[in-house]
Amino acid sequence: MNAPIFIGLMSGTSLDSIDAVAVRFEPTFELIASHSEPIPAAIHAATLALFNPGDNEIERVGRLDLALAELFATAVENLIKQHSLKRSNIAAIGSHGQTIRHRPNAHFTLQIGDPNLIAERTGITTVADFRRRDMAAGGQGAPLVPAFHSALFRQPEQNRILVNIGGMSNLTILDADLDKPVLGYDTGPGNVLMDSWIMQHQQKSYDRDGQWAATGTVIPQLLQTMLALPYFSETPPKSTGREQFNHHWIEQQVAALETQPLPKDVQATLLELTARSIADAINNHQLNNVQVFLCGGGSYNQQLKARLATLLAPNYLGTTTDLNLNPDWVEAAAFAWLAYRTLNHQSGNEPGVTGAAGYRPLGAIYWGE
Numbered sequence: 001m002n003a004p005i006f007i008g009l010m011s012g013t014s015l016d017s018i019d020a021v022a023v024r025f026e027p028t029f030e031l032i033a034s035h036s037e038p039i040p041a042a043i044h045a046a047t048l049a050l051f052n053p054g055d056n057e058i059e060r061v062g063r064l065d066l067a068l069a070e071l072f073a074t075a076v077e078n079l080i081k082q083h084s085l086k087r088s089n090i091a092a093i094g095s096h097g098q099t100i101r102h103r104p105n106a107h108f109t110l111q112i113g114d115p116n117l118i119a120e121r122t123g124i125t126t127v128a129d130f131r132r133r134d135m136a137a138g139g140q141g142a143p144l145v146p147a148f149h150s151a152l153f154r155q156p157e158q159n160r161i162l163v164n165i166g167g168m169s170n171l172t173i174l175d176a177d178l179d180k181p182v183l184g185y186d187t188g189p190g191n192v193l194m195d196s197w198i199m200q201h202q203q204k205s206y207d208r209d210g211q212w213a214a215t216g217t218v219i220p221q222l223l224q225t226m227l228a229l230p231y232f233s234e235t236p237p238k239s240t241g242r243e244q245f246n247h248h249w250i251e252q253q254v255a256a257l258e259t260q261p262l263p264k265d266v267q268a269t270l271l272e273l274t275a276r277s278i279a280d281a282i283n284n285h286q287l288n289n290v291q292v293f294l295c296g297g298g299s300y301n302q303q304l305k306a307r308l309a310t311l312l313a314p315n316y317l318g319t320t321t322d323l324n325l326n327p328d329w330v331e332a333a334a335f336a337w338l339a340y341r342t343l344n345h346q347s348g349n350e351p352g353v354t355g356a357a358g359y360r361p362l363g364a365i366y367w368g369e
């Protein structure tokens, strides 16, 4: 008999696509299928518009909540169809939802994409709203992937650090000493600043391999003022989002310069800021002989990766491909795992990461057929 399949659904701050995976956790972890569902332009624009305060938000959130849920259900149906998965083998969907506001200091975070509708359309039990229980227990509600990283990648011979470079970047520290707690937090921007700058200046959704950034020169003054942002020196637990790192913030910093810079030099500086904020965070922990593994879309940015390799030397820098999991699917797999945990009455958070008062079962269950 086959062990149950869990589906993970992830839509991150980048809004590049909806990631869907089908995985098994027993007897060991196995990635069975994956699918990337494109986000239609209208949904993309409506979501982007809700990242920041604006008029008539309740009405717009209500409509988008349903439109995203339909899209999530479509992603699941396409995953099932393309890989001929047997529906009766699927135990549950873990749906992260789309974050449209994350304000940990005000103790609230909002992910939308109505799980009632996902369960209704697919007939599959859906677990969702993972972050708010951790917040209710005093945590940041984020990042949640470290517990999964720990379950999958921790081992006693080697200090390991996982860095997920999505729209934002978060890291997980897996000490070789298994008695040490799992640590992790959001380091700051991932791709989000580079994406928004190249969109404005070249109408491209991202800077492939950091090629445009590589043609520019880092502006030291801009880099210094950006690195002076208090978020980077705050002690964890901490988490962030587009509320902090967005296009407006770049423009403010650029406007404060004495002479107006070339756009490509700003791009080079944003790439350097991204690399520095990640590497500084890692180097702060002063772990010897650590292996660093990247995942998320930013792991494909060769220029960024080269800078990180330099800043982290002599430590090994690779991607989760080295650990037999494609960097594109780690986060979605994590939400499948969180659903698996919840259905088994197990906790999903890492209190040492989020700052919650303790381990908690995460999410709510919307039963399928």
Ligand SMILES: Nc1ncnc2c1ncn2[C@@H]1O[C@H](COP(=O)(O)OP(=O)(O)O)[C@@H](O)[C@H]1O
Binding pocket: 011, 012, 013, 014, 015, 016, 017, 165, 166, 167, 168, 191, 195, 205, 206, 207, 208, 209, 210, 295, 296, 297, 298, 300, 301, 302, 331
């Ligand atoms: N070849 C590449 N070069 C540079 N950046 C890339 C490349 N491939 C993907 N990305 C970046 O990865 C982002 C998507 O990463 P992802 O992990 O899906 O983030 P999120 O979780 O926020 O959706 C894209 O917006 C883009 O910036």
Ligand SMILES: [Mg+2]
Binding pocket: 011, 012, 014, 015, 016, 017, 018, 019
């Ligand atoms: Mg994505």
